[in-house]
Amino acid sequence: xxxxxxxxxPSELRSLWRTRPVRTPDDAKIxxxxxxxxxRYGVDPVLFRIAFVIAALWGGAGVFLxxxxxxxxxxxxxEASKGEALIGKGRASGSKVTAxxxxxxxxxxxxxxxxxxxxxxxxxxxxxxxxxxAGWYGLHRRTPVPPTGWSEVSAVRPPSPRAGTTRSAxxxxxxxxxxxxxxxxxxxxxxxxxxxxxxxxxxxxxxxIPAPAPAPQPSGPRxxxxxxKVTLGLALIAVAVxxxxxxxxxxxxxxxxxxxxxxxxxxxxxxxxxxxxxxxHGLLVVAGPLAGFVLLASLVQVPEGGWEGTGDxxxxxxxxxxxxxxxxxxxGSLTVDMRGLELDRDRDYSVASDMGEVRVILPxxxxxxxxxxxxxxxxxxxxxxxxxxxxxxxxxxxxxxxGSVTVTR
Numbered sequence: 001x002x003x004x005x006x007x008x009x010p011s012e013l014r015s016l017w018r019t020r021p022v023r024t025p026d027d028a029k030i031x032x033x034x035x036x037x038x039x040r041y042g043v044d045p046v047l048f049r050i051a052f053v054i055a056a057l058w059g060g061a062g063v064f065l066x067x068x069x070x071x072x073x074x075x076x077x078x079e080a081s082k083g084e085a086l087i088g089k090g091r092a093s094g095s096k097v098t099a100x101x102x103x104x105x106x107x108x109x110x111x112x113x114x115x116x117x118x119x120x121x122x123x124x125x126x127x128x129x130x131x132x133x134a135g136w137y138g139l140h141r142r143t144p145v146p147p148t149g150w151s152e153v154s155a156v157r158p159p160s161p162r163a164g165t166t167r168s169a170x171x172x173x174x175x176x177x178x179x180x181x182x183x184x185x186x187x188x189x190x191x192x193x194x195x196x197x198x199x200x201x202x203x204x205x206x207x208x209i210p211a212p213a214p215a216p217q218p219s220g221p222r223x224x225x226x227x228x229k230v231t232l233g234l235a236l237i238a239v240a241v242x243x244x245x246x247x248x249x250x251x252x253x254x255x256x257x258x259x260x261x262x263x264x265x266x267x268x269x270x271x272x273x274x275x276x277x278x279x280x281h282g283l284l285v286v287a288g289p290l291a292g293f294v295l296l297a298s299l300v301q302v303p304e305g306g307w308e309g310t311g312d313x314x315x316x317x318x319x320x321x322x323x324x325x326x327x328x329x330x331x332g333s334l335t336v337d338m339r340g341l342e343l344d345r346d347r348d349y350s351v352a353s354d355m356g357e358v359r360v361i362l363p364x365x366x367x368x369x370x371x372x373x374x375x376x377x378x379x380x381x382x383x384x385x386x387x388x389x390x391x392x393x394x395x396x397x398x399x400x401x402x403g404s405v406t407v408t409r
Contacts, residue, residue, distance in 0.1 A: 016140040022154045023075045029282050030232045031070045041139040042147055046285075051132065053286065056236075057260050057293050060243045061129035063236055064109040071102045077157040105237060108244035127331075227280040231270030235263045235286075264290045320344050323394075329353040336360045343392035350397040358400045360407045369395045370407060378404045 019040070027035030027045060034052065038045030056062030074081040080090025082099040092099075146154075242262050246254035267287045274280025311332045317323065318340040326349065327336060334353045339361055351360055362368060372381035377400060398405050 012137075012141065012144075015144060016137065019140070019144070019146055021073060023070070023073050024153065025075055028229070029285065030066075030229055030236075032075065033066055033069045033073060036073060036076075037136075037139075039153055040146060040150065041143050043139070049285070050289070051135075053289050055128045055132060056239060056263075057256060057290075058128060060109060060239070060256075060259075061126070061132065063240050063243070064106060065129060065132060067102050067105040067109065067236065067240070071099065071106065076153055077155070079156045101237070105240045109240040227270060227274055227277070228282040231267060231273075231280065231283055232286060234270075235266040238266050239263050260290060260293050317341050320347060323347045323349045326350040327352070329356065329358075331355045333357045334359070338366070339363050341366065343394060346393050346395070348395045348397075351399070352397075353400045353403065355402045356400065357403050358398055358405045360396070360398055362396075362407065362409045364409050367391055367393045369393055371395075371397045372405045372407060373399045374403065374405050375400070376402045381405060381407045 021033075021036035021040035023032035024035040024039060025032050027039070029035075029049065034045040034048035037043070037048050052062040052066050054062070055065065071083040072081050074084070075093055078090075078092045080092050082092050082094065082096075082102065084090050085092035086096060086099040086103070239259055239262070242254050242259045245251045246259070264287070267283050267290060270280050270283050271287060274283060313329055313332060313334050315327055315334070315336045317336060317338040320341065320343055327334065329352070331354060333356050334351065336351050336359070341363055343366065351358060370381055372379045381398070396407075398407060
């Protein structure tokens, strides 16, 4: 007897959101999103920062996802996220102006990582966003229960008491004395039961005199500068605005290399200011990958018309000589029409795609030795009867990594 178990995906997604990370300002380069993910799932935050930088440069999804998580994840100690506070569902630290700016960044960057043409799936940014969200889901499945100490990190701070409501330890008075005492003779404090020193009754009880304050210790590490956060925030806004102008405004010259160069210019300005004020050392973590990307992208020349192997592709085979060149596609749908082919001898041919639908149309009277496979997807390759016994045979191999394979006559 065999048994099968199915994963309750909706329940897992609800658990993922219920135990979602909180932003950690004490471990933050910008807003603490990566630090929160690192603490929640036990992963070095640097890896998350690298992933967001790569996603921001390759398709623009990193800007959108980081701004969205900044808006939706509450900061450690806050009772609500900036997005919830913006619509009146709780209180969050910081200004509402930041939340409004984040909404603008999300709206401007959302269309920038979609696909080109009529297909959304071919967009590199879309694929990066899906990959990062799938990675989050995988991290949750690996660590569904928050680690030890997470309750202290994600706990909501109690509201601070209002000014004027606290009283010092030494200001306590005996019942019947003090400004709120009823009419009548004041009651002596416990340390003067005979009432011999009424002139000193307003002094604190000797047992409650606070200990002298400790001597000041040598100054510890300097407080973290806001230069890094401000500079990276301005760089993200510059990337989002540039990507929006490129996609929505039709400024095609604003490609990924120039957008990265704009972000690098903003970071370089922050480094110059930091060199004078001796702050902003955290910008070096971002400046290095940015400079490397701009340098490599400047050296690699993109051919006119874009890279081959992406998008929808149609191939028509009418001459046996064409079978000497196999078809290799990367992303998108691939259709190979062989209805006009007449074989002169036995030949081999292969059709392969990394991601997308693969469809092959054969002539009705061609004898084919067919081999179909899909690493992740469906295969529809029926047994093809022999049309001309003794005639030339086409050994056809059709494969895809992720997608579907269909062969018809």
